[in-house]
Amino acid sequence: MTTRRAFLAGLAAAGATPRLGWAAVGQPAYLAAARRADGGFVLTGIDAQGRDAFTVPLPARGHAGAAHPGHAEAVVFARRPGSYALVIDCASGAVLHRLSPPKGRQFNGHGAYSADGALLFTSEQVAEGSAGRIGVWDVAAGYLRTGEVSTHGIGPHELRLMPGGDALVVANGGIDTAPDDRTKLNLHAMSPSLVYLRLDGSLLEQVALEPGLAQNSIRHLAVSPDGQVAFAMQWEGARGMALPLLGLHRRGAAPVLASAPLGDELAMQGYAGSVALSGDGTEFVISSPRGGRLHRFGRDGAFLGAVSRADVCGLAPHPQGVLASDGLGGLLLLRGGATEVLAAAPLGWDNHVVALAG
Secondary structure, eight states, rough: OHHHHHHHHHHHHHHHOOOOGGGGOOOEEEEEEEEESSOEEEEEOTTTTTEEEEEEESSSSSSEEEEEEESSSEEEEEEEBBBBBEEEEEEOOEEEEEEOOOEEEEEEEEEEEEEEEEEEEEEEEEEETTTTEEEEEETTTSEEEEEEEEEEEEEEEEEEEEEEESEEEEEEOOOOOOOSSBBOTTTTTTEEEEEETTTTEEEEEEEEEOHHHHHHHEEEEEEEETOOOOEEEEEEEETTTOOEEEEEOTTSOOOOOOOOHHHHHHHHTTTTOEEEEEEEEEEEEETTTTEEEEEEEESSEEEEEEETTTTEEEEEEETTEEEEEEEEEEEEEEETTTEEEEEEEEEEEEEEEEEEEE
Protein backbone atom coordinates (compact mmCIF):
# COMPACT_ATOMS: atom_id res chain seq x y z
CA MET A 1 0.00 0.00 0.00
CA THR A 2 1.39 3.39 -0.98
CA THR A 3 1.76 5.84 1.90
CA ARG A 4 1.06 9.54 1.51
CA ARG A 5 4.74 10.37 1.94
CA ALA A 6 5.77 7.76 -0.63
CA PHE A 7 3.20 9.16 -3.02
CA LEU A 8 4.54 12.68 -2.52
CA ALA A 9 8.10 11.46 -2.99
CA GLY A 10 7.11 9.84 -6.27
CA LEU A 11 5.52 13.05 -7.51
CA ALA A 12 8.61 15.00 -6.52
CA ALA A 13 10.84 12.55 -8.38
CA ALA A 14 8.67 13.02 -11.45
CA GLY A 15 9.10 16.76 -11.24
CA ALA A 16 5.60 17.49 -9.93
CA THR A 17 5.02 19.94 -7.11
CA PRO A 18 1.64 19.15 -5.52
CA ARG A 19 0.07 21.88 -3.37
CA LEU A 20 -2.05 19.97 -0.90
CA GLY A 21 -4.70 21.65 1.21
CA TRP A 22 -4.97 21.50 4.99
CA ALA A 23 -7.34 18.52 4.78
CA ALA A 24 -4.38 16.43 3.57
CA VAL A 25 -2.63 16.86 6.94
CA GLY A 26 -5.57 15.97 9.17
CA GLN A 27 -7.42 19.28 8.89
CA PRO A 28 -5.67 20.98 11.83
CA ALA A 29 -7.27 24.05 13.34
CA TYR A 30 -4.10 25.44 14.93
CA LEU A 31 -0.32 25.53 14.75
CA ALA A 32 1.92 25.75 17.81
CA ALA A 33 5.63 25.49 18.47
CA ALA A 34 6.81 23.47 21.44
CA ARG A 35 9.82 22.03 23.25
CA ARG A 36 10.04 18.26 23.67
CA ALA A 37 11.10 16.57 26.88
CA ASP A 38 14.46 15.67 25.30
CA GLY A 39 15.17 19.34 24.55
CA GLY A 40 14.31 19.23 20.84
CA PHE A 41 11.83 21.58 19.21
CA VAL A 42 8.79 20.89 17.01
CA LEU A 43 5.94 22.54 15.15
CA THR A 44 2.65 20.77 15.80
CA GLY A 45 -0.70 20.89 14.04
CA ILE A 46 -3.62 20.61 16.47
CA ASP A 47 -7.28 19.93 15.74
CA ALA A 48 -10.20 21.52 17.58
CA GLN A 49 -10.27 18.64 20.10
CA GLY A 50 -6.63 19.18 21.04
CA ARG A 51 -5.33 16.16 19.12
CA ASP A 52 -2.11 16.18 17.11
CA ALA A 53 -2.64 16.34 13.35
CA PHE A 54 1.07 16.40 12.48
CA THR A 55 4.46 17.13 14.04
CA VAL A 56 7.48 18.58 12.23
CA PRO A 57 10.95 18.91 13.86
CA LEU A 58 12.46 22.39 14.17
CA PRO A 59 16.18 23.18 14.38
CA ALA A 60 15.75 25.60 17.27
CA ARG A 61 13.10 27.21 19.41
CA GLY A 62 10.13 28.54 17.46
CA HIS A 63 8.00 31.43 18.62
CA ALA A 64 4.95 32.02 16.44
CA GLY A 65 4.05 31.30 12.87
CA ALA A 66 1.77 32.03 9.96
CA ALA A 67 -0.35 29.55 8.02
CA HIS A 68 -0.87 29.86 4.28
CA PRO A 69 -4.59 30.45 3.62
CA GLY A 70 -4.83 27.95 0.76
CA HIS A 71 -2.43 25.06 1.16
CA ALA A 72 -0.69 23.11 3.89
CA GLU A 73 2.31 25.36 4.23
CA ALA A 74 3.42 27.33 7.27
CA VAL A 75 6.16 29.74 8.23
CA VAL A 76 7.71 29.35 11.68
CA PHE A 77 9.68 32.24 13.14
CA ALA A 78 12.56 32.16 15.58
CA ARG A 79 12.21 33.92 18.90
CA ARG A 80 13.04 37.63 18.80
CA PRO A 81 15.66 38.74 17.85
CA GLY A 82 15.71 35.97 15.27
CA SER A 83 17.81 35.23 12.23
CA TYR A 84 15.72 32.51 10.60
CA ALA A 85 12.23 31.61 9.47
CA LEU A 86 11.37 28.22 8.01
CA VAL A 87 8.73 27.58 5.37
CA ILE A 88 7.48 24.06 6.06
CA ASP A 89 5.44 21.71 3.90
CA CYS A 90 3.13 20.39 6.59
CA ALA A 91 2.17 17.37 4.46
CA SER A 92 5.67 15.99 3.98
CA GLY A 93 7.52 17.72 6.83
CA ALA A 94 10.04 19.11 4.38
CA VAL A 95 11.60 22.53 4.85
CA LEU A 96 10.77 24.24 1.56
CA HIS A 97 12.61 27.49 2.17
CA ARG A 98 14.89 29.00 4.79
CA LEU A 99 14.32 32.72 5.07
CA SER A 100 16.89 35.12 6.46
CA PRO A 101 16.47 38.86 6.91
CA PRO A 102 18.89 41.13 5.04
CA LYS A 103 22.10 42.13 6.76
CA GLY A 104 21.38 44.49 9.61
CA ARG A 105 17.81 43.21 10.10
CA GLN A 106 16.26 40.80 12.61
CA PHE A 107 13.02 38.82 12.56
CA ASN A 108 10.74 39.61 15.50
CA GLY A 109 8.81 36.37 15.81
CA HIS A 110 5.62 37.06 13.84
CA GLY A 111 4.29 37.37 10.31
CA ALA A 112 1.14 37.19 8.20
CA TYR A 113 0.11 36.19 4.69
CA SER A 114 -1.97 38.35 2.38
CA ALA A 115 -5.57 37.20 1.97
CA ASP A 116 -4.79 35.43 -1.32
CA GLY A 117 -1.57 33.89 -0.02
CA ALA A 118 0.53 35.65 -2.66
CA LEU A 119 2.63 37.63 -0.19
CA LEU A 120 4.18 37.02 3.20
CA PHE A 121 4.73 39.97 5.55
CA THR A 122 7.34 39.60 8.30
CA SER A 123 7.84 41.66 11.45
CA GLU A 124 11.44 42.90 11.57
CA GLN A 125 13.65 45.57 13.02
CA VAL A 126 16.93 47.21 12.13
CA ALA A 127 19.51 45.69 14.45
CA GLU A 128 21.01 49.03 15.44
CA GLY A 129 18.32 51.27 16.87
CA SER A 130 15.39 48.83 16.44
CA ALA A 131 13.57 50.84 13.76
CA GLY A 132 10.61 48.79 12.61
CA ARG A 133 10.37 47.18 9.20
CA ILE A 134 7.94 44.83 7.46
CA GLY A 135 9.61 42.48 5.01
CA VAL A 136 7.62 41.61 1.88
CA TRP A 137 8.12 38.18 0.27
CA ASP A 138 6.70 36.84 -3.00
CA VAL A 139 5.38 33.34 -2.27
CA ALA A 140 5.01 32.07 -5.87
CA ALA A 141 8.57 33.17 -6.62
CA GLY A 142 9.89 30.86 -3.92
CA TYR A 143 9.56 33.42 -1.13
CA LEU A 144 11.68 35.96 -2.91
CA ARG A 145 12.11 39.10 -0.84
CA THR A 146 10.75 41.96 -2.92
CA GLY A 147 11.13 44.84 -0.47
CA GLU A 148 10.37 46.26 2.95
CA VAL A 149 8.36 49.11 4.43
CA SER A 150 8.57 51.07 7.67
CA THR A 151 6.32 50.33 10.64
CA HIS A 152 6.59 54.00 11.70
CA GLY A 153 7.87 52.94 15.10
CA ILE A 154 10.52 50.87 16.86
CA GLY A 155 10.58 47.31 18.10
CA PRO A 156 7.57 45.92 16.20
CA HIS A 157 6.28 42.56 17.33
CA GLU A 158 3.01 41.09 16.08
CA LEU A 159 1.29 42.17 12.87
CA ARG A 160 -2.11 41.14 11.56
CA LEU A 161 -4.04 41.41 8.33
CA MET A 162 -7.16 43.54 8.75
CA PRO A 163 -10.62 42.37 7.56
CA GLY A 164 -10.97 43.04 3.87
CA GLY A 165 -7.31 42.15 3.32
CA ASP A 166 -6.19 45.61 2.20
CA ALA A 167 -4.38 46.76 5.35
CA LEU A 168 -2.11 45.59 8.16
CA VAL A 169 -2.15 46.50 11.83
CA VAL A 170 1.20 46.47 13.62
CA ALA A 171 2.09 46.44 17.32
CA ASN A 172 5.18 48.63 17.73
CA GLY A 173 6.56 47.65 21.11
CA GLY A 174 8.50 50.89 21.44
CA ILE A 175 11.61 49.21 22.86
CA ASP A 176 15.14 49.50 21.47
CA THR A 177 16.88 46.17 22.09
CA ALA A 178 20.57 45.35 21.80
CA PRO A 179 21.41 43.60 18.49
CA ASP A 180 22.87 40.44 20.01
CA ASP A 181 20.49 39.79 22.89
CA ARG A 182 17.26 41.04 24.44
CA THR A 183 18.78 43.82 26.56
CA LYS A 184 16.42 46.82 26.63
CA LEU A 185 18.20 50.09 25.98
CA ASN A 186 15.54 52.81 26.18
CA LEU A 187 13.18 51.99 29.03
CA HIS A 188 12.93 55.66 30.01
CA ALA A 189 12.25 56.83 26.45
CA MET A 190 9.89 54.17 25.10
CA SER A 191 7.41 54.95 22.33
CA PRO A 192 4.88 52.14 21.79
CA SER A 193 2.25 52.60 19.10
CA LEU A 194 -0.46 50.85 17.16
CA VAL A 195 -0.11 51.47 13.41
CA TYR A 196 -2.35 50.76 10.43
CA LEU A 197 -0.72 50.48 7.00
CA ARG A 198 -1.88 49.80 3.49
CA LEU A 199 -0.19 46.78 1.95
CA ASP A 200 2.10 49.11 0.02
CA GLY A 201 3.35 50.53 3.32
CA SER A 202 1.56 53.88 3.26
CA LEU A 203 0.46 55.02 6.71
CA LEU A 204 -3.27 55.00 7.44
CA GLU A 205 -3.34 55.74 11.16
CA GLN A 206 -1.02 55.80 14.16
CA VAL A 207 -2.21 55.50 17.76
CA ALA A 208 -0.05 56.22 20.82
CA LEU A 209 -0.78 55.84 24.51
CA GLU A 210 -0.82 58.77 26.91
CA PRO A 211 2.63 59.78 28.27
CA GLY A 212 2.04 58.09 31.63
CA LEU A 213 1.70 54.74 29.84
CA ALA A 214 4.71 55.12 27.56
CA GLN A 215 6.37 52.15 29.28
CA ASN A 216 3.43 49.88 28.45
CA SER A 217 4.85 48.01 25.46
CA ILE A 218 2.23 47.08 22.84
CA ARG A 219 3.07 43.51 21.85
CA HIS A 220 0.29 41.22 20.63
CA LEU A 221 -2.89 41.59 18.62
CA ALA A 222 -6.29 40.09 17.95
CA VAL A 223 -8.67 41.42 15.31
CA SER A 224 -12.43 40.89 15.17
CA PRO A 225 -14.24 40.34 11.85
CA ASP A 226 -15.73 43.84 12.12
CA GLY A 227 -12.31 45.48 12.54
CA GLN A 228 -12.01 45.98 16.29
CA VAL A 229 -8.37 45.50 17.34
CA ALA A 230 -7.36 44.23 20.77
CA PHE A 231 -3.76 44.81 21.84
CA ALA A 232 -2.00 43.12 24.73
CA MET A 233 0.67 45.06 26.62
CA GLN A 234 3.68 44.39 28.86
CA TRP A 235 4.62 46.95 31.48
CA GLU A 236 8.34 47.83 31.46
CA GLY A 237 8.27 50.41 34.26
CA ALA A 238 8.49 50.08 38.03
CA ARG A 239 7.43 46.72 39.42
CA GLY A 240 4.27 46.31 41.44
CA MET A 241 2.11 48.61 39.32
CA ALA A 242 -1.52 47.75 38.55
CA LEU A 243 -1.95 49.08 35.03
CA PRO A 244 -4.26 48.00 32.20
CA LEU A 245 -2.73 45.31 29.98
CA LEU A 246 -5.44 45.23 27.30
CA GLY A 247 -6.38 47.97 24.87
CA LEU A 248 -9.24 48.05 22.37
CA HIS A 249 -9.29 50.21 19.26
CA ARG A 250 -11.34 51.01 16.19
CA ARG A 251 -10.02 53.08 13.31
CA GLY A 252 -10.63 56.78 13.85
CA ALA A 253 -11.45 56.50 17.56
CA ALA A 254 -9.47 56.81 20.76
CA PRO A 255 -8.21 53.57 22.31
CA VAL A 256 -10.14 52.07 25.21
CA LEU A 257 -7.98 50.66 28.01
CA ALA A 258 -9.53 47.67 29.77
CA SER A 259 -8.74 47.32 33.47
CA ALA A 260 -9.28 44.52 35.97
CA PRO A 261 -9.91 45.07 39.70
CA LEU A 262 -6.78 45.98 41.65
CA GLY A 263 -6.00 42.53 43.03
CA ASP A 264 -6.53 40.84 39.68
CA GLU A 265 -4.43 43.42 37.86
CA LEU A 266 -1.56 43.05 40.34
CA ALA A 267 -1.71 39.26 39.94
CA MET A 268 -0.89 39.58 36.23
CA GLN A 269 2.56 40.94 37.20
CA GLY A 270 2.47 43.56 34.47
CA TYR A 271 2.62 41.01 31.66
CA ALA A 272 0.12 39.94 29.00
CA GLY A 273 1.65 37.29 26.77
CA SER A 274 -1.13 36.76 24.23
CA VAL A 275 -4.65 37.89 23.31
CA ALA A 276 -7.52 36.25 21.45
CA LEU A 277 -11.15 36.83 20.56
CA SER A 278 -13.53 34.07 21.60
CA GLY A 279 -15.06 31.95 18.86
CA ASP A 280 -18.49 33.49 19.35
CA GLY A 281 -17.03 36.99 19.14
CA THR A 282 -18.29 38.14 22.54
CA GLU A 283 -15.12 38.55 24.57
CA PHE A 284 -11.37 39.06 24.47
CA VAL A 285 -9.00 37.02 26.65
CA ILE A 286 -5.43 37.87 27.67
CA SER A 287 -2.93 35.55 29.34
CA SER A 288 -0.09 35.97 31.81
CA PRO A 289 2.38 33.08 32.16
CA ARG A 290 4.10 35.06 34.92
CA GLY A 291 0.92 35.40 36.92
CA GLY A 292 -0.58 32.05 35.88
CA ARG A 293 -3.84 33.75 34.92
CA LEU A 294 -6.32 34.38 32.15
CA HIS A 295 -8.39 37.57 32.16
CA ARG A 296 -11.68 37.87 30.26
CA PHE A 297 -13.09 41.16 28.98
CA GLY A 298 -16.23 42.12 27.08
CA ARG A 299 -15.99 43.82 23.71
CA ASP A 300 -16.64 47.12 25.54
CA GLY A 301 -13.64 46.56 27.85
CA ALA A 302 -15.66 45.45 30.89
CA PHE A 303 -13.85 42.91 33.08
CA LEU A 304 -15.68 39.55 33.06
CA GLY A 305 -13.47 37.47 35.33
CA ALA A 306 -10.19 35.62 35.87
CA VAL A 307 -9.13 31.99 35.56
CA SER A 308 -5.98 30.55 37.15
CA ARG A 309 -3.66 28.24 35.20
CA ALA A 310 0.08 27.82 35.75
CA ASP A 311 2.36 29.03 32.92
CA VAL A 312 -0.53 29.71 30.54
CA CYS A 313 0.21 31.84 27.49
CA GLY A 314 -0.94 30.70 24.03
CA LEU A 315 -4.46 31.76 23.03
CA ALA A 316 -6.59 31.34 19.91
CA PRO A 317 -10.29 31.39 19.02
CA HIS A 318 -12.16 28.10 19.42
CA PRO A 319 -15.70 27.38 18.15
CA GLN A 320 -16.80 26.96 21.78
CA GLY A 321 -14.68 29.70 23.37
CA VAL A 322 -10.91 30.14 23.48
CA LEU A 323 -8.13 27.55 23.18
CA ALA A 324 -5.29 28.08 25.67
CA SER A 325 -1.90 26.35 25.93
CA ASP A 326 0.60 26.22 28.76
CA GLY A 327 4.26 25.41 29.25
CA LEU A 328 3.40 22.14 30.97
CA GLY A 329 1.81 20.52 27.92
CA GLY A 330 -1.80 21.41 28.63
CA LEU A 331 -4.35 22.41 26.00
CA LEU A 332 -7.45 23.94 27.55
CA LEU A 333 -10.85 25.05 26.34
CA LEU A 334 -11.91 28.25 28.10
CA ARG A 335 -15.68 28.53 27.87
CA GLY A 336 -16.88 31.56 29.79
CA GLY A 337 -15.36 31.27 33.24
CA ALA A 338 -14.94 27.48 33.08
CA THR A 339 -12.03 25.46 31.71
CA GLU A 340 -11.88 21.97 30.26
CA VAL A 341 -8.63 20.09 29.68
CA LEU A 342 -8.66 18.90 26.08
CA ALA A 343 -5.24 17.25 26.05
CA ALA A 344 -1.96 16.95 27.92
CA ALA A 345 1.22 16.27 25.97
CA PRO A 346 4.87 15.70 26.96
CA LEU A 347 5.64 19.12 25.51
CA GLY A 348 6.26 22.63 26.71
CA TRP A 349 4.09 24.77 24.47
CA ASP A 350 5.70 28.04 23.44
CA ASN A 351 4.04 31.45 23.76
CA HIS A 352 1.53 31.32 20.90
CA VAL A 353 -1.14 29.28 19.20
CA VAL A 354 -1.87 30.26 15.59
CA ALA A 355 -5.42 29.70 14.31
CA LEU A 356 -5.65 28.51 10.71
CA ALA A 357 -8.90 30.39 10.23
CA GLY A 358 -10.75 33.15 11.97
